[in-house]
Amino acid sequence: MAFAEIVQILMVWTPFLLEGFVWNILISLVAMTIGTVIGAVLARMRLSERRMVAGVSLTLTELTRNIPTFVFLFYLAFLIPVEFEFAGRLYLFPAWFKASLALSVAVVGFVSDNLSVAWRHWRNHDRLAALLFVPNWTTYLLIIVMASSTASVIGVGEIVSRCNVVIAAVGSDEAMLWIYMYAICYFFLLCFPLNWAMGRVKQRLLAHVHRAAV
Amino acid sequence: MMVNRPWLRMVCVGVLLALALGQEALASRLDLIQKRGTLIVGIKSDYPPFGMLNAEGQLVGFEADLAADLARRLGVQLQLVAVTSTNRLQKLEEGSVDVVIATLGDTPQRRQIATLIEPSYYASGAAIIAPPNAHLSNWSDLRGKKVCATQGAYFNRAMTQRFLLDLQIFNGTRDTKLALRDGRCAAWLYDDTGIVGLLSDPEWGSYESPLPSMMVSPWAMAIAAQERGSPLERTLSDIVADWHRSGWLMNVEKRWGIKPSQFLADTHNLWTRTGSDGNPVCTRQANGDWPAACRNKLLLSSTDVTGLYHFGLLLKERAGLDLTILYDVYDRDLFLAGLWMTLQLMLGSIVGSLLVGCLGALVAEGLPWLRGLVRLTSALGRMTPPLLLIYLVFFGVGHIMVSHYGWTFDGAMIAVSCLSLYTGCAIVFTLLEATAVLKHQEPGFTLSWRRLPRVLRLAYAAVVASLINVVKATGMASAIAVPELISASTAIVAEQGNPAVMMNVLMLIYFLLVMLVMQIFNAIERRMIRHGVR
Numbered sequence: 001m002a003f004a005e006i007v008q009i010l011m012v013w014t015p016f017l018l019e020g021f022v023w024n025i026l027i028s029l030v031a032m033t034i035g036t037v038i039g040a041v042l043a044r045m046r047l048s049e050r051r052m053v054a055g056v057s058l059t060l061t062e063l064t065r066n067i068p069t070f071v072f073l074f075y076l077a078f079l080i081p082v083e084f085e086f087a088g089r090l091y092l093f094p095a096w097f098k099a100s101l102a103l104s105v106a107v108v109g110f111v112s113d114n115l116s117v118a119w120r121h122w123r124n125h126d127r128l129a130a131l132l133f134v135p136n137w138t139t140y141l142l143i144i145v146m147a148s149s150t151a152s153v154i155g156v157g158e159i160v161s162r163c164n165v166v167i168a169a170v171g172s173d174e175a176m177l178w179i180y181m182y183a184i185c186y187f188f189l190l191c192f193p194l195n196w197a198m199g200r201v202k203q204r205l206l207a208h209v210h211r212a213a214v
Numbered sequence: 215m216m217v218n219r220p221w222l223r224m225v226c227v228g229v230l231l232a233l234a235l236g237q238e239a240l241a242s243r244l245d246l247i248q249k250r251g252t253l254i255v256g257i258k259s260d261y262p263p264f265g266m267l268n269a270e271g272q273l274v275g276f277e278a279d280l281a282a283d284l285a286r287r288l289g290v291q292l293q294l295v296a297v298t299s300t301n302r303l304q305k306l307e308e309g310s311v312d313v314v315i316a317t318l319g320d321t322p323q324r325r326q327i328a329t330l331i332e333p334s335y336y337a338s339g340a341a342i343i344a345p346p347n348a349h350l351s352n353w354s355d356l357r358g359k360k361v362c363a364t365q366g367a368y369f370n371r372a373m374t375q376r377f378l379l380d381l382q383i384f385n386g387t388r389d390t391k392l393a394l395r396d397g398r399c400a401a402w403l404y405d406d407t408g409i410v411g412l413l414s415d416p417e418w419g420s421y422e423s424p425l426p427s428m429m430v431s432p433w434a435m436a437i438a439a440q441e442r443g444s445p446l447e448r449t450l451s452d453i454v455a456d457w458h459r460s461g462w463l464m465n466v467e468k469r470w471g472i473k474p475s476q477f478l479a480d481t482h483n484l485w486t487r488t489g490s491d492g493n494p495v496c497t498r499q500a501n502g503d504w505p506a507a508c509r510n511k512l513l514l515s516s517t518d519v520t521g522l523y524h525f526g527l528l529l530k531e532r533a534g535l536d537l538t539i540l541y542d543v544y545d546r547d548l549f550l551a552g553l554w555m556t557l558q559l560m561l562g563s564i565v566g567s568l569l570v571g572c573l574g575a576l577v578a579e580g581l582p583w584l585r586g587l588v589r590l591t592s593a594l595g596r597m598t599p600p601l602l603l604i605y606l607v608f609f610g611v612g613h614i615m616v617s618h619y620g621w622t623f624d625g626a627m628i629a630v631s632c633l634s635l636y637t638g639c640a641i642v643f644t645l646l647e648a649t650a651v652l653k654h655q656e657p658g659f660t661l662s663w664r665r666l667p668r669v670l671r672l673a674y675a676a677v678v679a680s681l682i683n684v685v686k687a688t689g690m691a692s693a694i695a696v697p698e699l700i701s702a703s704t705a706i707v708a709e710q711g712n713p714a715v716m717m718n719v720l721m722l723i724y725f726l727l728v729m730l731v732m733q734i735f736n737a738i739e740r741r742m743i744r745h746g747v748r
Contacts, residue, residue, distance in 0.1 A: 065682075066725050066728050066729055066732075067721075067725065067728075068685075068686035068687070068689060068724050068725075068728060069686065070689040070690055070700075071686075071689050071700065071724045072721070074689075074700060074703075074704070074717065075717045075718075075720070075721050078304065078707065078713040078714075078716075078717045079713065079714060079717055080308075081308050081309055090246075090250070142597075146597070146598075146599040146600075147599070149601050150599075150690065152601070153601075153692075153693055155301070160599070160601060160602055160605070163602075163605075164388070167388075168388055173392070173395075173613045173617075174613075174614075176609050176610045176613060177606065177610030177613070177614065178610075180605055180606040180609070180610050181606065181610075183602055184598050184599075184602055184603075184606070187597055187598065187602070188594065188597050188598070191597040192597060195593075195597070
């Protein structure tokens with residue numbers, strides 16, 4: 001297959017794939033939101049004076065750390081019904097939201113650990129050290145964006161499953177390699193600059209913290 | 215901060231068990247369909263000419279025509295949804311489709327999971343498609359050979375047992391096609407109706423179907439299990455009966471260029487036959503059932519069983535827990551083989567990740583002129599979703615290797631390599647950071663093979679966190695049909711229809727495995743502290 005032909009295929013399908021990638025980001029943002037809210041509650045509980053409350057939080061955090069996201073994805077896909085009736089109306093429980101829920105489990109553990117540290121810094125008026133949470137959180141978002149590609153296995157129309165649709169539609173085995181590589185580029189284009197920027201932010205913050213300590 | 219106390223462990227397990235969710239059924243499906251004003255029918259998109267996509271991307275075919283006639287007779291709109299062999303019964307159970315008309319063979323097991331409409335509307339059998347010159351004249355020629363199959367086909371299990379096939383189960387027909395074309399298996403076990411469609415494609419012209427069809431099975435429409443005896447079942451049943459009486463199905467068959475099937479001719483004869491009393495033979499009896507002569511002859515399973523089998527069935531009858539992995543030999547072997555494969559994947563990924571991580575760090579520190587390259591490669595590796603990498607290597611690179619050099623690779627090896635690469639890249643950065651710290655503490659410190667343990671010790675917590683993540687991610691191998699725990703569990707669910715039980719068992723086992731790995735790493739750390747390794 002000629003290079004020009006492959007470029008042609010990729011160009012034609014770009015809007016379709018791009019839309020899929022927007023889904024990846026959306027799924028990840030929803031997962032981060034859910035995970036951050038629950039994780040923040042756990043982090044707050046961990047700082048409690050009462051040992052019982054702190055213990056419960058630690059146990060729950062531990063639980064989320066033991067749950068494999070990929071398996072949990074199948075678990076939710078098989079066990080949560082697709083439609084449910086509430087007050088006489090039908091509501092959908094979309095597959096992408098199941099993916100967000102599954103991914104949010106990992107976020108809970110991350111936020112619980114990192115935010116409790118940040119909280120302690122904040123209390124000690126170590127504001128800059130506490131702000132380290134922001135770059136860490138953003139870096140974790142990127143990890144979740146990459147993990148969101150697993151949503152394809154339960155049939156969410158994100159970029160990886162769209163790649164498979166394109167491959168089936170194009171009907172050429174040689175195009176496969178290029179289509180998957182092209183999809184990888186999307187992840188790289190999002191993750192590389194953000195990761196780099198967050199690394200810089202983190203370095204600057206740490207430098208300030210050290211200077212303050214001296 | 216790992217779990218060290220036994221009660222904490224118990225709480226974790228308990229909470230997990232409590233996650234088993236209850237499911238509520240909606241009232242009557244027929245009411246629901248009328249309320250919605252739309253009939254949602256699941257048909258196949260990859261099974262020409264029964265269910266396929268046309269040039270406009272719409273679902274069409276023999277089964278789409280049946281669905282359209284159903285909606286017309288019910289007086290509602292029609293919505294077609296593409297389903298696969300793997301998910302069609304799952305979609306029915308979770309309620310995202312009302313009816314499935316998707317080349318579904320009628321079997322006793324499926325009757326446990328779903329309500330199958332009698333009479334059947336079509337029939338097919340199991341056959342194989344093989345590359346030219348495969349030299350197969352008998353089913354037993356395939357004994358012990360790798361045979362590709364599509365997950366969810368009713369005959370997979372029985373044919374495996376009967377002919378001792380080494381079945382490689384793939385998620386969809388696309389994946390199976392590629393696997394057969396790439397020489398991953400000697401033949402593809404598939405419906406004879408599907409093979410007819412395939413062989414008409416010029417691309418497959420040289421392939422052949424040398425063996426006679428086995429286990430001929432009637433195809434039934436399916437509705438949810440709880441719809442047994444409901445108005446929906448009766449309505450659909452009457453419609454199919456009418457199709458047979460009028461001979462309409464044979465017209466649809468002709469319209470799609472399918473060669474006339476014996477089944478439709480026989481059934482048409484049966485349903486138009488009149489008895490000695492002058493009435494049609496196939497009319498509903500007083501109790502509403504069709505007479506025995508017009509029904510599918512399905513074997514009843516024997517009830518006099520002993521031992522584990524008895525215990526398993528008792529558990530199913532009393533508590534509704536269908537633990538087929540306990541009493542069914544086939545399921546148990548499948549599950550244990552999956553567990554063994556998962557353990558191998560976990561161990562392989564841990565070793566592989568450490569290898570990639572350590573080698574990367576050593577090269578970056580030892581050969582300064584390669585440092586930039588290692589850092590760039592590691593950054594790339596970290597930013598490639600592992601699942602995408604697995605697909606890229608297995609399908610993309612795998613295809614090139616096969617077509618140019620004739621090499622095939624094992625799926626498990628590919629999964630382990632990709633996961634190791636992804637995790638190893640993260641470990642490279644961790645080790646380089648730790649090296650930087652040591653350099654700061656002791657000017658003149660350089661990373662070498664002998665000093666690697668010190669760096670690993672400093673970075674222990676971060677490295678272990680990465681390794682735990684890769685252990686959790688080993689399930690991704692199921693995406694390329696590696697027969698590990700998730701593949702085994704979904705295959706059992708597709709066959710037995712016990713998702714609640716199987717998913718909880720799967721989750722619990724994975725949870726315990728992750729915990730076990732954590733415990734081992736904790737024990738190693740405690741040992742190191744005791745022996746004064748800093």
